[in-house]
Amino acid sequence: MRTITNNIFSKPANEPNAELVNEWNTLRSLLLSEEQATIDSIRDDLTALRERINNPEQRIQDISDVLSEATVLSQSSNGDLSSALRPVLEAQFSISARENPELMAEALFPILGPAIRKMIASLFKFDASGSSKIYSIEQLFVIDKETGIPLVHVVHEDAFAQDADMVSGMLSAIQSYVQEAFSTASFDGLNTLELGELSVWIEWGPNAVLASVIRGIAPESFRRSLQERLEIIHQQYSQELRDYDGDSEPFDPLKIELTKFIHNNHTKSIVKLSKLTKKQLVCSCAAIVALIALVTGFIYSEVDENRWQTYISQLKDTPGIIVTGESRGFGQYHIEGLLDPMAVDPIVLLKHSSLQSAEVSYQFEPYHALHSAFIVKRARSMLAPPETTLLTLQGSTLVIEGLVTSEWLKETRRFAPLIAGIESVQYISTLSTRKFSQ
Amino acid sequence: MIQKKVCMLGAFAVGKSSLVRRFVDNIYSDVYTTTIGVRIDKKIVNIGDETLSLVLWDVHGEDSYQNVLSAYIRGMAGYLLVVDPTRPHSVDNATNLKNLIDTEIGPKPFVVVMNKCDLKEQWLITQDDLPDWANDAELIIEASSKNDTDVNLVFQTLAESLLQNRQAQ
Ligand SMILES: Nc1nc2c(ncn2[C@@H]2O[C@H](COP(=O)(O)OP(=O)(O)OP(=O)(O)O)[C@@H](O)[C@H]2O)c(=O)[nH]1
Numbered sequence: 299m300r301t302i303t304n305n306i307f308s309k310p311a312n313e314p315n316a317e318l319v320n321e322w323n324t325l326r327s328l329l330l331s332e333e334q335a336t337i338d339s340i341r342d343d344l345t346a347l348r349e350r351i352n353n354p355e356q357r358i359q360d361i362s363d364v365l366s367e368a369t370v371l372s373q374s375s376n377g378d379l380s381s382a383l384r385p386v387l388e389a390q391f392s393i394s395a396r397e398n399p400e401l402m403a404e405a406l407f408p409i410l411g412p413a414i415r416k417m418i419a420s421l422f423k424f425d426a427s428g429s430s431k432i433y434s435i436e437q438l439f440v441i442d443k444e445t446g447i448p449l450v451h452v453v454h455e456d457a458f459a460q461d462a463d464m465v466s467g468m469l470s471a472i473q474s475y476v477q478e479a480f481s482t483a484s485f486d487g488l489n490t491l492e493l494g495e496l497s498v499w500i501e502w503g504p505n506a507v508l509a510s511v512i513r514g515i516a517p518e519s520f521r522r523s524l525q526e527r528l529e530i531i532h533q534q535y536s537q538e539l540r541d542y543d544g545d546s547e548p549f550d551p552l553k554i555e556l557t558k559f560i561h562n563n564h565t566k567s568i569v570k571l572s573k574l575t576k577k578q579l580v581c582s583c584a585a586i587v588a589l590i591a592l593v594t595g596f597i598y599s600e601v602d603e604n605r606w607q608t609y610i611s612q613l614k615d616t617p618g619i620i621v622t623g624e625s626r627g628f629g630q631y632h633i634e635g636l637l638d639p640m641a642v643d644p645i646v647l648l649k650h651s652s653l654q655s656a657e658v659s660y661q662f663e664p665y666h667a668l669h670s671a672f673i674v675k676r677a678r679s680m681l682a683p684p685e686t687t688l689l690t691l692q693g694s695t696l697v698i699e700g701l702v703t704s705e706w707l708k709e710t711r712r713f714a715p716l717i718a719g720i721e722s723v724q725y726i727s728t729l730s731t732r733k734f735s736q
Numbered sequence: 737m738i739q740k741k742v743c744m745l746g747a748f749a750v751g752k753s754s755l756v757r758r759f760v761d762n763i764y765s766d767v768y769t770t771t772i773g774v775r776i777d778k779k780i781v782n783i784g785d786e787t788l789s790l791v792l793w794d795v796h797g798e799d800s801y802q803n804v805l806s807a808y809i810r811g812m813a814g815y816l817l818v819v820d821p822t823r824p825h826s827v828d829n830a831t832n833l834k835n836l837i838d839t840e841i842g843p844k845p846f847v848v849v850m851n852k853c854d855l856k857e858q859w860l861i862t863q864d865d866l867p868d869w870a871n872d873a874e875l876i877i878e879a880s881s882k883n884d885t886d887v888n889l890v891f892q893t894l895a896e897s898l899l900q901n902r903q904a905q
């Protein structure tokens with residue numbers, strides 16, 4: 299066997315000897331066959347791996363296979379992944395909430411209710427004794443929010459409401475109330491209507507409203523069971539509610555459930571009114587509800603707008619009041635401006651206006667009005683002249699008439715020009731023929 | 737049962753409530769009691785072998801409550817647009833209402849009622865004087881609650897088109 303020179307691994311300097319090369323190859327395959335096989339298989343693996351990496355679909359598949367486990371693992375160990383994901387999720391969440399709030403509300407409604415109640419329950423302890431109060435549910439309505447059409451209506455068989463007229467009167471009032479309340483941009487979430495010994499409790503959901511007509515005083519805990527009931531309805535009938543097209547048949551099963559619910563909440567001991575008074579009561583109740591509903595709309599009506607504008611222009615015409623801004627929304631009023639301490643109090647003006655009962659918030663900065671009456675009034679209070687002295691203003695000159703001490707006059711000549719609106723002082727020693735006022 | 741919300745719209749005193757009273761209770765009165773707010777009635781109509789429950793929202797006709805009006809028309813499937821041809825101004829009112837509806841909730845099937853046809857000799861306008869939007873109506877019907885002329889036809893026509901709309905979907 300030939301000696302292998304130490305340069306065989308490098309490129310031979312001269313033309314390679316063919317025989318030598320052959321021999322070398324044979325030798326190499328003899329010596330390194332195992333390693334070669336390993337290298338070949340590694341190369342294959344590497345190619346496969348590269349292909350896999352370069353194939354996006356495959357990569358998605360691979361990652362998704364382990365993602366959920368990885369997330370769980372990260373969460374339970376150091377939470378790096380979740381903290382990395384949080385800003386992304388939060389941003390996405392707020393985008394969805396902004397762009398499709400209705401969808402979000404719908405999705406969150408069944409979850410939020412219980413969560414909020416839990417939180418409130420932990421803050422307050424509900425009055426447990428409330429549950430012993432006497433009340434009964436006489437009617438329940440599930441109302442489609444969009445059309446105001448009742449999807450389900452159940453009446454307790456003992457209730458006076460079996461009179462069809464009364465039912466529809468009551469219902470019509472609730473329906474119009476629901477529609478008006480909800481289309482007011484600044485709906486305040488009002489959900490109780492008190493009507494003598496009847497009250498209507500209204501719970502609002504994203505697609506439906508649950509209204510219950512209650513006789514007597516129901517405990518606050520009852521509101522919670524109403525809320526829960528409505529959440530369950532939204533859960534069970536989410537698709538049906540969304541697809542509602544006038545056909546309330548899909549909601550029929552609800553009738554049985556709600557009838558049970560009414561029965562569980564009906565107390566026999568309630569004294570019932572005589573038939574006549576009941577009828578009268580309900581008619582007037584319906585009228586009152588309709589009226590309340592109407593008033594909701596009226597708040598925005600032009601009648602009010604006119605009164606408000608009248609009051610504003612009255613203020614603007616009042617010396618010593620400068621209105622720089624005003625706003626009005628859902629029964630609340632706000633005025634900004636400048637107010638001379640000597641001016642008529644805007645609240646007094648309000649009491650005399652047709653808005654008298656309105657809640658107005660004022661934000662007035664003090665200032666000194668340059669109305670001559672004010673200047674004179676201010677001069678009088680600052681200079682304190684003898685009572686018989688007459689002060690008037692001519693242009694920017696303060697005219698003093700009557701008997702005064704020379705000392706006072708000296709002081710006055712010095713200080714009067716410091717009062718806003720007065721530049722000089724003129725003194726007339728004797729009162730002229732005209733009578734002094736004040 | 738299918739329930740559909742239908743609104744009675746038109747200027748004051750054109751006879752919206754009278755149409756409802758005639759249709760629902762078959763009564764009529766010459767005494768004018770203006771509707772305060774809204775009154776909701778219900779009547780079931782049969783169309784072929786189908787039944788449809790019309791939930792009628794009889795709205796007051798006073799102009800200045802337009803913002804309340806947009807609350808009332810929410811979710812309605814169709815409407816009756818009532819004019820009183822003895823008062824041509826009621827047509828301008830109908831025009832405004834039609835525009836309000838189209839912008840607020842989009843076009844809906846409607847029937848134009850030229851009401852009080854018992855007073856035809858006092859009419860100051862005819863069907864031909866109605867503006868272009870009247871061509872979009874399902875039908876223009878001359879009716880009278882007083883003499884019970886074609887009152888049923890008015891509601892029946894609208895009910896039919898509501899049902900067709902539903903089936904078309
Ligand atoms: N001659 C005649 N009079 C009618 C007819 N329909 C209604 N009226 C009278 O017209 C007046 C107004 O009728 P309503 O039905 O109250 O009118 P409305 O459109 O509901 O009025 P508002 O509720 O105020 O918007 C009443 O005096 C009715 O008697 C009719 O077909 N013929």
Ligand SMILES: [Mg+2]
Pocket residue numbers: 752753754769770771794795796797
């Ligand atoms: Mg009316």
